[in-house]
Amino acid sequence: xxxxxxxxxxxxxxxxxxxxxxxxxxxxxxxxLHIGSAxxxxxxxxxxxxxxxxxxxxxxxxxxxxxxxxxGCMIQYVILEEMGVLSRHDMDRYCKAGGxxxxxxxxxxxxxxxxxxxxxxxxxxxxGMAYAEKTCGKEGVIYCVVSDGExxxxxxxxxxxxxxxxxxxxxVAFMDNNDFQSLGRTSVTHPSFYxxxxxxxxxxxxxxxxxxxxxxxxxxAVKSRKGDRPLMVVCKTTKGKGVSYMENIPIWxxxxxxxEEYKQAISELEQALQ
Amino acid sequence: xxxxxxETLYECAKADPKIYIVVADISPAGSMANxxxxxxxxxxxxxxxxxxxIGMAAGLALKGCRPFxxxxxxxxxxxxxxxxxxxxxxxxxPVTVVGMxxxxxxxxxxxxxxxxxxxxxxxxxxxMQIIAPCDPLExxxxxxxCATQNQGPIYLRLGKAGEPVLTKDAIAPFIFxxxxxxxxGTDICILSYGVIMKMAIVIAEKLQSSGKSVSVVSCHTLKxxxxxxxxxxxxxxxQVIVLEEHVPQGGLASQTKQIAWDIRAxxxxxxxxxxxxxxxxxxxxxxxxASHGLSVDRILSAIR
Numbered sequence: 001x002x003x004x005x006x007x008x009x010x011x012x013x014x015x016x017x018x019x020x021x022x023x024x025x026x027x028x029x030x031x032x033l034h035i036g037s038a039x040x041x042x043x044x045x046x047x048x049x050x051x052x053x054x055x056x057x058x059x060x061x062x063x064x065x066x067x068x069x070x071x072g073c074m075i076q077y078v079i080l081e082e083m084g085v086l087s088r089h090d091m092d093r094y095c096k097a098g099g100x101x102x103x104x105x106x107x108x109x110x111x112x113x114x115x116x117x118x119x120x121x122x123x124x125x126x127x128g129m130a131y132a133e134k135t136c137g138k139e140g141v142i143y144c145v146v147s148d149g150e151x152x153x154x155x156x157x158x159x160x161x162x163x164x165x166x167x168x169x170x171x172v173a174f175m176d177n178n179d180f181q182s183l184g185r186t187s188v189t190h191p192s193f194y195x196x197x198x199x200x201x202x203x204x205x206x207x208x209x210x211x212x213x214x215x216x217x218x219x220x221a222v223k224s225r226k227g228d229r230p231l232m233v234v235c236k237t238t239k240g241k242g243v244s245y246m247e248n249i250p251i252w253x254x255x256x257x258x259x260e261e262y263k264q265a266i267s268e269l270e271q272a273l274q
Numbered sequence: 275x276x277x278x279x280x281e282t283l284y285e286c287a288k289a290d291p292k293i294y295i296v297v298a299d300i301s302p303a304g305s306m307a308n309x310x311x312x313x314x315x316x317x318x319x320x321x322x323x324x325x326x327x328i329g330m331a332a333g334l335a336l337k338g339c340r341p342f343x344x345x346x347x348x349x350x351x352x353x354x355x356x357x358x359x360x361x362x363x364x365x366x367x368p369v370t371v372v373g374m375x376x377x378x379x380x381x382x383x384x385x386x387x388x389x390x391x392x393x394x395x396x397x398x399x400x401x402m403q404i405i406a407p408c409d410p411l412e413x414x415x416x417x418x419x420c421a422t423q424n425q426g427p428i429y430l431r432l433g434k435a436g437e438p439v440l441t442k443d444a445i446a447p448f449i450f451x452x453x454x455x456x457x458x459g460t461d462i463c464i465l466s467y468g469v470i471m472k473m474a475i476v477i478a479e480k481l482q483s484s485g486k487s488v489s490v491v492s493c494h495t496l497k498x499x500x501x502x503x504x505x506x507x508x509x510x511x512x513q514v515i516v517l518e519e520h521v522p523q524g525g526l527a528s529q530t531k532q533i534a535w536d537i538r539a540x541x542x543x544x545x546x547x548x549x550x551x552x553x554x555x556x557x558x559x560x561x562x563x564a565s566h567g568l569s570v571d572r573i574l575s576a577i578r
Contacts, residue, residue, distance in 0.1 A: 107336075107365045114336055118360050124326045125361060128333020128341075135315045136337070155357070158326035166318070 012215035014273065015050065015082075016042045020242045021269050022078045027256040030095045034103060036240035036252035037072040041145055041176040043215045044235050045075045048143045048174070049083070051219040059083070062140040064113045064129055068122020069147035069176060070104035076111075077101060085111040120153025122146060123173060127159050130171040130230075141170045148177045148186055152193065157203075163230040164204030171230040172222055176212065178239040180250060200232040212237035243268055275433045275469075276374060278410040279417050280305040283342065286421035287313060293421055294334050296320060298327045298345040300374070303435075328354040331369045332361035340368055340421065346380070347373025347389035351396060351429060362427035363399040369427050370420040371396075376406070376431045377519035378548070379469060381559045385552045389431075394524025396429035397497050404496040405450070406431035408471035409440040412494055415448035423450075431496075433469040440471055441492065451495045453503035459487035462577075463511040465504070465530060467493045470519040470563070476570050477517070493526055501533055508539035515577060516545040519563065523550065544577050 019042055027033055053063040067076050080086040093099025100109055104117025116122050126144040133140040163171050179186045186193050200207035206225055210217040212235025221233045240246030243265040257265055284305040287293040294316045302310045310317040320327045331341040350373050362369050373389055380387040396402050407413040420428050444456045462481055466474040478488045508514055516527045527545035534543050548566045555565055
């Protein structure tokens, strides 16, 4: 059992750049695909798949990944495509008639462990999965990415309280804390949301804050955990990370770039690799 | 019903280690206490937190378990509705959502505790199945079905405790998805389900004592509804009465009318339901039903 795909800081940077480029290409097929949300959590999801989830020789993993912030699933799709779980055929039919991939992950599609998209569902389902693993004598770890917006859902706090109350230690959550929501910066609209690390700690979780675009820091936060309780890694991220005109601009939560914008984004991503 | 549900679930859980129960701070009476004591890892109390109750049940099912989510009907179905729709219905997971004290069984607890529209609410969700047993024996059969099926989510609508046994001499067994004749006649048929079946039996006996030949049918499976069976009832009786403890829309009454129209039924069809109004008065269960026009005398006078 291994979780190594040759991931070091440089290869992670190269991969994430490639994933962003692939998402850009797909963006030209559709009018909207939540590009800013996918870019925001690219390094987080990459670290989960390539650094944290264990795999046997056939590629099967005892661990489970849930994209609770389902609207960011383009990053999951392109990773699954690279892993050979999803096909080029699937990606070419994204959001099209006859396709099976849409703007939110659907249970039953290859590599998708649960349907998400409505916010506030993933952590509860992840908790149920983690509890099943624990009580059935298995050793699977559930990795779950939540948005900072969905942590405002009461259901997320119900799951937060229950996970530590049940003594769950195989649930690892990552908060994509880009501080942006539809109506502005969370720190402005909902200042009481912060401090959030302390909130999770007071709920009986282990919690740390990392740079959410630092692949090594993300992985190390998990590998160095105490492991006797659930873990929330608060990842400080930038919405639209990697393309200057998208960064921290709410419209890029959703829309696809036009041809000129696409060219500029490609140019910026290419320069970033040099 | 509550006790036979608990006893049956406990027996099923002994045989199947995949059965879990997730409760939301409801006291584990009777055999439920035994379940909790003997299988503490499979008895999860989430507290007053119904959204995570459903979400956890979904997660358990996604890992191959067979969970029951259990609390008072208004809280098990209404509060976490989106979780039931998305996590259970959309993903078609074999989770049983148990609604205790459905209808107006909790007569003195007020409208916040009345599940008067639960069949319509649950029935609107694709993939959702609904079973509403009429007595403790049928509750046991229904629970056993829920504990052994893999078709998808089920809303199991129960009463509370102390309901009389009505199906001991039923002429047909409980079969999921099929009407169940408790008695067969040729003139009148009463279709009903759930706790109010007790009133249906009293009405049937009064009609029989006045010389009528009466069928009584338990429509325990509200979804998928046995449309063919109801069609046969409508064709073979000159008068059909639907009695249900539910608002007029989206329950058995409205669906029976639809079937009658579809098959061009020639019989006389009477439906008796709760009104499309909240109940703001208090009293016994029978008094609340009567305040919405559901009493033996009112129904008998309406159909004669």
